[in-house]
Amino acid sequence: MPAAHARRFADKVAVITGGSRGIGAAVAARLAAEGAAVVVGYRGNREAAESVVSALTADGARAHAVRVDVAEPDQTEALMEQAVDRFGRIDVLASCAGVEHFGALEDIAPADFDRVFAVNARGQLFAAQHAAARMRPGGRIVLTSSVSAQRAVFHHTLYAASKAAVESMALNLSAELGARGIAVNAIAPGGTDTDMAADVASLYQHPRLRDTTPLPEWLAVHGALGRLAQPEEIAAGYAFLASDDAAYLTGRTLPLDGGFF
Template sequence: MATADSRRFVGKVAVVTGGSRGIGAAVATRLAAEGAAVVIGYRDNQRAADELVSAVVADGGRALALRADVADPDQTGALIDRAVSEFGQLDVLASCAGVEHFDALENIAPADFDRVFTVNTRGQLFAVQHAAAHMRAGSRIVLTSSVSASRAVFHHTLYAASKAAVESMVLNLSAELGRRGITINAIAPGGTATDMAAEHGARYQHPQLRGTMPMEQWLSVHGALGRLARPEEVAAGYAFLASDDAAYMTGRTLPVDGGFF
């Protein structure tokens, strides 16, 4: 958690896509705790987004919840335009919206490809495009990859490829945005205690182990820290990359995975 003297984002405005739940909600909470005005983008869960806004405001912060499906670049653009209209500027984009996918090669349909890449890859690209149009030197962009981008998991090809594309996008956009004094990086979370992990976490195990080893035991032998991350622990990585502490870091993907191996 941010401490009382950790106020790196006072006077800053941040947009957090996928901000109503999981890692995104933790990121919005962390940035707000450090002084940022936060715009929380959500697709479906308006109640959770409104509750998060209420919590931020109750703590003396500024926040606004706006609906936008990142699969539609026009909605993303409208979200960012509204954020600038409400708060006068944009200093941080934390792109946290994403969808999971597991299936065998023979079952992957073109519609699956379109859904996963539309949200996880295209959605992040156009969020960057819209955000960068409003940003000045010193602004920060933090996208979301996954440890899956750099390791083999059964039936996870489509999701992993969509996240690997994000890492390449970050690397290449760093040269372009760097000329404007804007940094762009990504976080690659490992297993994190969210509703997505509760639904899909067991599928990261080898198929021959599923049902034979409790998830907690599997984590104890496949991670240096032996447990899932708490969302706020992952959010600390986003806050670092969004801050001036990471002013000379760009084009990189930072794993926050508890030493997963």
Template sequence: MTTGRFTDKVALVTGGSRGIGAAVAARLAAEGAAVAIGYRGNQAAADDLVARLRADGARAFAAQADVADPEQTKALVEAAVAEFGRLDVLASCAGIEHFGALENLTPADFDRVFAVNTRGQLFAVQHAAAHLPDGGRIVLTSSVSASRAVFGHTLYASSKAAVESMVLNLSAELGKRGITVNAIAPGGTATDMAAENAAHYQHPDLAGRLSMDEWLTSHGALGRLATPAEVAAGYAFLASGDAAYMTGRTLQLDGGFF
């Protein structure tokens, strides 16, 4: 995809070293954006992605930041602006998974999950908005889990549901500047995180009875996981001028999950 929708634009992608975030960075770069890639710990993956994007003619760089720390997020935003001179798009893809029964949840679990998935995204918006021009674009990351019941998933799902309320309310504030803020709610996507946690999505009474392919066939219209590139297309849409009149909304990309 080389439409040039993001020519002369600068995008910051948090959680951009792997999975959906890496696919978003690659998609925006392929459409002309200069891309700043934020990563927490996997420098090798981030550096490899930067090298591949540069080899394809894109402007790209990576910087370390743990979005659980708002000061590190602020520094990441400022590094992107310093590197490229401006910021037009924030794609907030950093997130962590969590499964745990109610009786086993701890305050530390709550703080860890919400610090990344919820607080991290809120302050990414705050710091990015200070640099975005009128008409800028913000795309956050929710999950289909925010609107579906899964055993042991309360903490994670709640952290993502908060993001959907966040974009709804922020749209009123940021709309005064023509800045749109939306979210993507991915369904099952073929990433390392999905591979590590896929079995937890099955009902406990069915654990081990269905293969993942059988489970996907019985729970989704398309009967398969999304590729990261397919999900990244949704981020690119919301970050582009094609979505200029869409704000405060969450776009579900779940392959017809039921």
């Protein structure tokens, strides 16, 4: 980590939803390494969340895990309350919790819509609401979109729509919360080397290519950098948007997709 970034979040408190794995865990590690006290929100895998917290506290950070289903706004409010009770304030929200979905139009059921939007859209809206209610001027909210919100992917309509909603949230909340000195932005990751990607990365290929073109070869010709991102590379974007280095940036979605085309 560059020395200039070593303590950007000293004396600050960050809440990370979806913080027990993948990008969220990398964000928790990055913010903690730069001095933040972090609250790691997790839905089901307590062991993974506690492992993240143990690693951070072993390095001298202040960290705490809280179980939360962001599809339930009351639980999200309780998460923010616990963050304030434990560390005294909230300065940063990194809203990383999300669920994937691939499915043809004719196969999408109302229950699928409710599940995906409850986490990816409603969950992020109420995370922003309850975090902002406890933030002072200078607060930072970083939501999570996806490259899919701006690029057509076969059978990805439901997921992409939920992420496009997030980009609209960031844009519109920026005007409302800017009056209070709070910046709101979003990150749109591309393919990232996580356990979720291991399950679905090949589905980003057109169906006619999945059996004939190995994923690494496909990535090599559809991304300027020719590879999946590492979670730590995506976490660097969250750290930038959460920092004072991005003080004049709000309402925008930052694509971190390795030049996906």
